[in-house]
Amino acid sequence: MLIHRALSGAGARFRFHPASLLIVWGSLVLAVQLMRGQGLLWLGLVIGLVAVFCAHQRVRRLLRRVRYLLLVLLVLFAWFTPGELLFSGFPGSPSLEGLVLAAVHGGRLILVVVLAAILLEGLDASALAAGIDLLCRPLGWTGVSPERLIVRFLLVFQYVENPPAGGWRALLQDSALPPDQHVPAIRQLPWCWRDWLLSGLAVTGLVIAFWEGW
Numbered sequence: 001m002l003i004h005r006a007l008s009g010a011g012a013r014f015r016f017h018p019a020s021l022l023i024v025w026g027s028l029v030l031a032v033q034l035m036r037g038q039g040l041l042w043l044g045l046v047i048g049l050v051a052v053f054c055a056h057q058r059v060r061r062l063l064r065r066v067r068y069l070l071l072v073l074l075v076l077f078a079w080f081t082p083g084e085l086l087f088s089g090f091p092g093s094p095s096l097e098g099l100v101l102a103a104v105h106g107g108r109l110i111l112v113v114v115l116a117a118i119l120l121e122g123l124d125a126s127a128l129a130a131g132i133d134l135l136c137r138p139l140g141w142t143g144v145s146p147e148r149l150i151v152r153f154l155l156v157f158q159y160v161e162n163p164p165a166g167g168w169r170a171l172l173q174d175s176a177l178p179p180d181q182h183v184p185a186i187r188q189l190p191w192c193w194r195d196w197l198l199s200g201l202a203v204t205g206l207v208i209a210f211w212e213g214w
Contacts, residue, residue: 018131055121
């Protein structure tokens with residue numbers, strides 16, 4: 001087996017199970033996509049402040065990697081969205097409506113990248129794999145191998161930290177992980193009442209934000 005399981009002493013390193021933190025992270029990512037207006041602005045401000053104090057170097061590194069995608073979003077929305085021209089009488093001018101859409105969608109992409117940086121800063125590969133292992137266990141009933149998903153995830157994690165030779169195509173190969181490199185052990189951490197509370201609050205907050213149209 002590629003994944004070696006290890007017992008952890010009652011979750012000494014983590015007050016919450018990594019799976020509950022992944023649920024919170026996923027809820028925030030969905031909230032970024034669903035919220036708009038002032039709600040999105042305030043959420044972005046809070047996420048930005050957390051990132052400044054917790055993961056500013058990683059945020060800078062990840063944003064540098066998506067800079068071309070942000071440029072593509074700007075061009076697509078600003079120059080291909082019909083509306084009032086920013087510079088009237090100039091045919092090559094971007095539209096005001098397009099610039100607004102570019103700012104909204106670009107801002108959402110930046111927030112997702114920032115959330116990913118915060119997650120990677122707070123949890124190592126082994127802890128993330130433990131969380132995904134718990135969340136993916138129901139897939140075993142459908143015949144899908146959770147372990148293969150975890151291995152793929154660890155390859156993605158490795159790619160984010162240190163891109164391999166060959167770029168993203170290397171992730172599609174079973175030999176992308178060097179044979180002399182072991183997959184980090186999955187910590188078996190207990191799921192306790194704090195995890196139920198945190199996960200419930202995250203899902204409830206997401207439902208309220210969607211229901212209230214924030």
